[in-house]
Amino acid sequence: MWKKLMQILTKSTPVEKEEDVMLDHNYDGIKELDNVLPPWWLWLFYFTILFAVIYLIRYHVTGDWTSDKEYAEEMAIAKVDVDEYLKKSGLNIDASTVVLKDDAATLDAGLQIFTKNCIPCHRPDGGGLVGPNLTDNKWIHGGEINNLFTTISNGVPEKGMQTWKGTLSAQQIQQVASYILVKLKGTNPQNPFAYPGDPK
Ligand code: HEC
Numbered sequence: 001m002w003k004k005l006m007q008i009l010t011k012s013t014p015v016e017k018e019e020d021v022m023l024d025h026n027y028d029g030i031k032e033l034d035n036v037l038p039p040w041w042l043w044l045f046y047f048t049i050l051f052a053v054i055y056l057i058r059y060h061v062t063g064d065w066t067s068d069k070e071y072a073e074e075m076a077i078a079k080v081d082v083d084e085y086l087k088k089s090g091l092n093i094d095a096s097t098v099v100l101k102d103d104a105a106t107l108d109a110g111l112q113i114f115t116k117n118c119i120p121c122h123r124p125d126g127g128g129l130v131g132p133n134l135t136d137n138k139w140i141h142g143g144e145i146n147n148l149f150t151t152i153s154n155g156v157p158e159k160g161m162q163t164w165k166g167t168l169s170a171q172q173i174q175q176v177a178s179y180i181l182v183k184l185k186g187t188n189p190q191n192p193f194a195y196p197g198d199p200k
Contacts, residue, residue, distance in 0.1 A: 009040040093170040100145040101178045110179025113172050126184035128193030131161060134180050135187045138198045148177035159197070
């Protein structure tokens with residue numbers, strides 16, 4: 001069985017018949033046999049020719065498969081992953097995509113952030129102290145969620161409102177802005193601060 005297989009793959013000439021394929025030249029006693037090319041090698045060779053032809057046509061003629069295309073496909077797959085990750089982690093929020101959220105988890109997180117960072121200037125009730133009253137309807141920089149997101153992210157450093165985007169994540173800014181608009185706005189705290197810059 002093994003021998004037969006080897007015979008099919010190599011088509012080698014048995015030793016007894018070597019005389020038949022012996023060539024008549026002789027290099028210093030070294031003789032040469034005119035063996036046929038072994039089929040295993042020939043098949044491999046044909047296969048590489050076929051491969052090269054198909055490769056050449058696909059890569060250079062029809063252009064339906066190129067490394068540029070493969071790269072673009074890989075990048076598209078990676079982009080889906082990255083987008084998903086950003087969405088999950090809340091990092092893809094910016095001023096144009098931010099939405100007002102009023103679920104308990106957001107408002108609670110917003111309260112924590114506000115208490116930790118904002119009350120020295122805006123007071124716990126949002127009535128204002130150094131910074132303006134955040135509970136009324138008068139906004140210097142606009143009262144939509146997008147406006148608050150921008151104001152809090154970039155701050156107004158020349159007026160004493162710091163830039164928060166290095167300290168708070170985009171998601172945290174969304175949370176604190178939502179907290180202001182849902183929980184503080186419209187609450188009429190006592191002695192609200194008349195911030196000089198507030199629009200009339
Ligand atoms: C050091 C004081 C200070 C701190 C701390 C501070 N702010 Fe301010 N904030 C200000 C001042 C001053 C302004 C007014 C800027 C201006 O005149 O344009 C302001 C303005 C704002 C405005 C815009 C109000 C409007 O009328 O458009 C928002 C919103 C705001 N702050 C939110 C926050 C939040 C949220 C935090 C905490 C993460 C915070 N601020 C922390 C001082 C502060």
